[in-house]
Amino acid sequence: MNAETLKMNKNSWNEAAPRFFGRNPLPEYGPLAPREDELNLFGDVAQAKVLEIGCGSGHSLLYLHQKKAGELWGVDLSSVQIETARSVLKDIQPEARLFESPMELDPGLPHGYFDIVFSIFAIGWTTDLEKTLSNVHRYLKQGGIFLFSWEHPLYNRIKAAEGRCTVVKSYLEEGPYVHEAWREPAIMQQYKLSTYINTLIQTGFQIEKIIEDVCTDEAILHQHVNGWYSLEKAKLVPTTMIIKCRKG
Incomplete structure (x- = not known):
């Protein structure tokens, strides 16, 4: 765990939080990706104990509350995001339990407790x-579900123009990088898809589904097409990966 990187990212997210208020929460998994109302990866969440890693402004937890989830828990690095999530979820009963903490540290969450742990565009x-x-893995009950989405590992390795793709950085190169589309200095991590899969397996997860599909419905294009996510590029390489697994 890199303390300097965490400090930089915390400051960056505290500054950027207003730009990401309610941006791409469930039922969305990411830009130009299939939605939960199409995929139904969560299944019936009625009375489920759910924990979000990187809960942001709290809108994904609010979505699951509307689906009758029993308990809402969230973790986020940003103090501003946690305060925002508290405001968004202030009328929820039972009260949502939110923790300001890096995802690499356990802030005192119960072990073997949650039916579902999920993360929408935060794990990277x-x-x-x-x-x-x-x-x-420790937070989940035996047989509990872990669901997460993140930018597809190929996406920032490729440039697209005039219907053609050009590889601009090796897919094999892993580790920290400064994201060129991020306004404030911040460090993200680049991993191959196989690294995610193998680390999940080594940790004790059983992988059930991997989704790399792209959704280009006209109704959502205006929300997602921007300087970084383009329809032209999404037709050539997926923007988002979604992985569902279970604690074995």
């Missing part, structure tokens, strides 16, 4: 993938 911010996944 971890400075230690193995520690984060080990934490998730």
Whole structure:
């Protein structure tokens, strides 16, 4: 775990939080990706104990409350995001339990407790993938579900123009990088898809589904097409990966 990186990212997210208020929460998994109302990966969440890693503004937890989830828990690095989530979820009963903490550290969450742990477009911010996944594994009940989405590992390795793709950085190169589309200095992590899969297996998860599909419905294009996510590029390489697994 890199303390300097965590400090930089915390400051960056505290500054950026207003831009990401309610941005791409469930039922969305990511830009130009299939939605939960199409995929039904969560299944019936009625009375389920759910924990979100990187809960942001709290809108994904609010969505699951509307689906009758029993308990809502969330962890986020940003103090601003946690305060925002508290405001968004202030009328929820039972009260949502939110923790300001890096995902690499266990802030005192119960072990073997949750039916579902999930993360929507946040897992790539971890400075230690193995520690984060080990934490998730401990939080879950036996047979519990872990669901997460993140930018597809190929996406920022490729540039697209005039219907053609050009590889601009090796897919094999892993580790921290400064994201060129991020306004404030912040460090993300680059991993191959196989690294996510193998680390999940080594941690004790059984992988059930991997989704790399792209959704280009006209109704959502205006929400997602921007300087970084383009329809032209999404037709050539997926923007998002979604992985569902279970604690074995």
